[in-house]
Amino acid sequence: MTATEHDTDLLIIGAGPTGLYAAYYAGFRGLRVAVVDSLPELGGQITAMYPEKQILDVAGFPTIKGRDLVEGLVTQAATARPTYFLDRSASTLDHTGDTVVVGLDDGSRITAGALLVTAGIGKFSPRPLPAGEGWLGRGLEFFVPSFAPYADKDVVVVGGGDSAFDWAQHLEPVARSVTLVHRRAAFRAHERTVAQVRASTVELVTNAQVTRLIGDGHVSEAEISVEGQQPVLRPCQAVVAALGFLADLGALQQWGLEVHKRHVVVDPAMRTNLPRVFAAGDITEYPGKVRLIAxxxxxxxxxxNNAAVAIDPSAHVFPGHSSEA
Incomplete structure (x- = not known):
């Protein structure tokens, strides 16, 4: 990649669902827009980890597959003609009068009237499965971008959150068997999904952990230890460790943003504590925050809308309804 100088009205960091919608809406407000993302493809975590996952909390869609949602958002964002800087990370932030200047890790610099951070909750590294050291790619995976490789396999899913239950539910009609193992009897997943999994052929093993993986070059068995019982070996050719991810805000932590528990604090206008810097999506924190795509x-x-006024003080926060002529 060649280092470049670029000038725009609004720079968005993060090309997930929130960032893509923000790009479209910036175009709706008549703003020039650029989008930076550390991943090589648009769609953020959905594209990287959950393309086949059914998403249930987007208005207008009782259910929509992750890849289809991203496709629609990319098409919508294209109306704003955004300039994309993919496979590049934002490294530095400087203020120069009425602009912000963001430096990228390839040496490029982007000057903008305002900055909007929509970067999920930063870079992710999966929480390790204690028994899984050395097995990654040999039957152990941390997420499921495609269900096809699990056809006719005995699968063990480890975890008790939404991802664990979603993958167990989606793999059930594909795999030979699915066992979900969780270290507690209570789950963090959505109640409806838990009920659907309970009503399926998925076997739930609680108060338990996967304590050992066994195989000759590839996983063939998983040792499952239930509290107070002797460990049991299960046939297993695939393990999905859905134990969540450790968040890392990366270089953003050095910018002087007010951060609470790895989330960026914003006011009701989505302003951060830094001038001309806004945030939206999972990365934000404020009283009553609910982390949903919607x-x-x-x-x-x-x-x-508030950034538009920061860029051009003669503009109005409320742009009028999109349905008005």
Whole structure:
């Protein structure tokens, strides 16, 4: 990649659902827009980890597959003609009068009237499975971008959150068997999904852990230890460790943003504590915050409308309804 100088009205860091919608909405407000993302493809975590996952909390869609949602958002964002800087990370932030200047890790510099951070909750590294050291790619995976490789396999899913239950539910009609192992009897997943998994052929093993993986070059068995019982070996050709991810805000932590528990604090206008810097989506924190894609869309519109005024003080926060002539 060649280092470049670029000038725009609004720079968005993060090309996930919130960032893509913000790009569209910036175009709706007549702003030039650029988008930076550390991943090589648009769609953020959905594209990287959950393309086959059914998403249930987007208005207008009782259910929509992750890749289809991203496709629609990319098409919508294209109306704003954004300039994309993919496979590049934002490294530095400087303020120069009425602009912000963001330096990228390839040496490029982007000057903008305002900055909107929609970067999920930063870079992720999966929480390790204690028994899984050395097995990654040999039957152990941390997420499921495609269900096809699990056809007719005995699968063990480890975890008790939404991802664990979603993958168990989606793999059930594909795999020969699915066992979900969780270290507690209570789950963090959505109640409806838990009920659906309980009603399926998925076997739930609680108060338990996967204590050992066994195989000759590839996983063939998993040792499952239930509290107070002797460990049991299960046939297993695939293990999905859905134990969550450790968040890392990366270089953003050095910018002087007010951060609470790895989330960026914003006011009702989605302003951060830094001038001309806004945030929206999962990365934000404020009283009553709910981390849903649908909420991120609303925050993106709020942030862009307020950023429009920061860029051009003669503009109005409320742009009028999109249905008005």
């Amino acid at each position: 909420v991120g869309f609303g925050e993106a519109a709020t942030a862009v």
